[in-house]
Amino acid sequence: MPTEIAVLGGPPPERRDAARNRARLLDAALRLVDERGADQVTMDSVAAAACVGKGTLFRRYGSRAGLMLAVLDHSEAAWQAEVIGGPPPLGPGAPPMERLLAFGRSRLETSLRHADLIAAASGEHGRSHAAAAFTVLHVRHLLAELGVRGDLPLLATAVLAPLEASILVQQVRVDHLSEGRVLAAWSDLVRRVCRDPL
Amino acid sequence: MPTEIAVLGGPPPERRDAARNRARLLDAALRLVDERGADQVTMDSVAAAACVGKGTLFRRYGSRAGLMLAVLDHSEAAWQAEVIGGPPPLGPGAPPMERLLAFGRSRLETSLRHADLIAAASGEHGRSHAAAAFTVLHVRHLLAELGVRGDLPLLATAVLAPLEASILVQQVRVDHLSEGRVLAAWSDLVRRVCRDPL
DNA sequence: AATACAAGCGGACCGTGGTCCGTTTAGCCC
């Protein structure tokens, strides 16, 4: 029986071949999604492109949604970095309201750009992936800086809700509303929410 | 060659057997969804229960999402009737703000009750089914009565966004926030949006 | 190095959504 070192809980580390396969699979998925679009990528094709059995793919990522989530997180990492540490007004340095409006514009663009990926990733795990949690936290933080009172976590979620990919796709790609108009309406919403109730 | 009567365009009427099968299928689907829950109902089982071939099912309803949409519309008809003509404060007769808040509470409950059905119906047609259009129209109407200025269609969509089933399921069933708290936050949002900017 | 065993592996297999196409039938005209 192997010595049990990890006294404090936590998942045991991945075996080296497992980690290698995980990386191979993510690589293959990133490449395929990039060159064909998310909804043209089958699980079999990813497994084949990674030279790995299908069973391994599902053991590592759980489901198609899980794999797409990993791809999505990878794709949005750069965006998150810009929000956290990039140049103003999106990054720190600008007044909170300007940052919030810049955030909205940027999020709108990103949601639309990754719409297919987001849809593919939005099965079963609810929407609670790292990326979503990050946006809520960020908006909540900005609202706090603006001195908004109330149930900030829920208010942040409410402000973010109209920027959900599924809603934006309906508005822009089905109803053919211009992105500018959608953004203007969102900005209006934000100003109303943040207005001081003096 | 049959006489062409419909000079003005529009889809030709359904053949009698087709209409009968459509009804049979919807009946079967309603019954199965009611007794097993939407995500335990397979297309094969619906076709079998309706004593109809699977091909027919798909010809009539296009896809699983289409069938579930029909079931959903049927299930929500009663709710829509209450909103349009039921007793206040949900129905007409109460002041607009009271109606709007009652609408929110009612919509929150309905979205959660039909969450599985809504999820099953939300493929491919975007969200543009009759039910969704109805809620937007209604909220838009109430906002107008409240004298709210701005891009009312988009503002209505933004106000409705936090009541989307997917978001509510995450908040209530995953994060275990109470319905009361979620509703309070939504009411707060609405009051902020409707506040007069004097 | 030899041993032991958990972890990992891969591909055959299954259920389900969706399509296809040869056959049947409702509706119209004579």
Place this chain on the structure above:
DNA sequence: GGGCTAAACGGACCACGGTCCGCTTGTATT
């Protein structure tokens, strides 16, 4: 009623997501 055609029918068939299980391999222990 008989004949014609477009519409409808239905079930065999396919693709894809997901599971299962017997075999392999990495790693820790001695």
